[in-house]
Amino acid sequence: MFFRKNGEKKLKKVNDMTMIMNLINNVGQYSVNKTETDFLEMVPGLWINGEMHWMRENILYLPEAGVSAQCEKIDILPDVNFFEILVHGKAEMPVKGKLVIMYRQRDVSANSFAFISPSENVIFHLHHDAVYLVDGTNGTENIQQCTVLPYSKVETGDIWSSQPEGSLYYQPMSQGAFASLHSFELRFDGSETVSYRTWCIRGTEKEALLKINRSF
Numbered sequence: 001m002f003f004r005k006n007g008e009k010k011l012k013k014v015n016d017m018t019m020i021m022n023l024i025n026n027v028g029q030y031s032v033n034k035t036e037t038d039f040l041e042m043v044p045g046l047w048i049n050g051e052m053h054w055m056r057e058n059i060l061y062l063p064e065a066g067v068s069a070q071c072e073k074i075d076i077l078p079d080v081n082f083f084e085i086l087v088h089g090k091a092e093m094p095v096k097g098k099l100v101i102m103y104r105q106r107d108v109s110a111n112s113f114a115f116i117s118p119s120e121n122v123i124f125h126l127h128h129d130a131v132y133l134v135d136g137t138n139g140t141e142n143i144q145q146c147t148v149l150p151y152s153k154v155e156t157g158d159i160w161s162s163q164p165e166g167s168l169y170y171q172p173m174s175q176g177a178f179a180s181l182h183s184f185e186l187r188f189d190g191s192e193t194v195s196y197r198t199w200c201i202r203g204t205e206k207e208a209l210l211k212i213n214r215s216f
Helices: 004-025 151-156 207-216
Strands: 040-046 051-054 059-062 069-075 080-089 094-104 112-115 122-127 130-137 145-150 160-162 173-175 178-187 192-202
Touching: 040 059, 040 069, 040 080, 040 178, 040 192, 051 069, 069 094, 080 094, 080 178, 094 130, 094 151, 094 192, 112 145, 112 178, 130 178, 130 207, 145 151, 145 173, 151 178, 178 192, 192 207
Parallel strands: none
Antiparallel strands: 040 051, 040 094, 059 069, 069 080, 080 192, 094 178, 112 122, 112 173, 122 130, 130 192, 145 178
């Protein structure tokens, strides 16, 4: 029984990877109709002291933790939504936590789909015949953890495989009402400001999306 279950898990992983690679190779088949699509909604949040705080406005202030964050959209290209997120330490105390960035479609469609590209370390969203590439950086490295979860799990906070460690529950793909999440470590002392950037690129061809992405 033990070996059979292990075999089933390995087979599932192989099937998942095959599906993901097929999706990556077929991304170019989707085309953008700008009159019917909109960019994904981006919502940043801070995971501090075991609690998740989503940024509902452009500013988030957590006085009890001595931390604040602000988000600014930067206009670069018509088909790129680019954001800078600044996290400030307000107290003379070390800050340890996570910056979690969520992307989700503004309207739910059963045909919406998202998956993680393991080779490129980016997230693809397919929504209303449009393709979106999601990525981010802390200045030295790109996405550290990422997942694609049903939005019902995000609403209830059920996004962690290990909440004490701040490890996201890993799911490589989802369909329907979902959100993609990626995160970065927050670790700095006192009155320090750390900059993070995230972006969403809309396009028609996989290689064109990846080419733009490599320029950031």
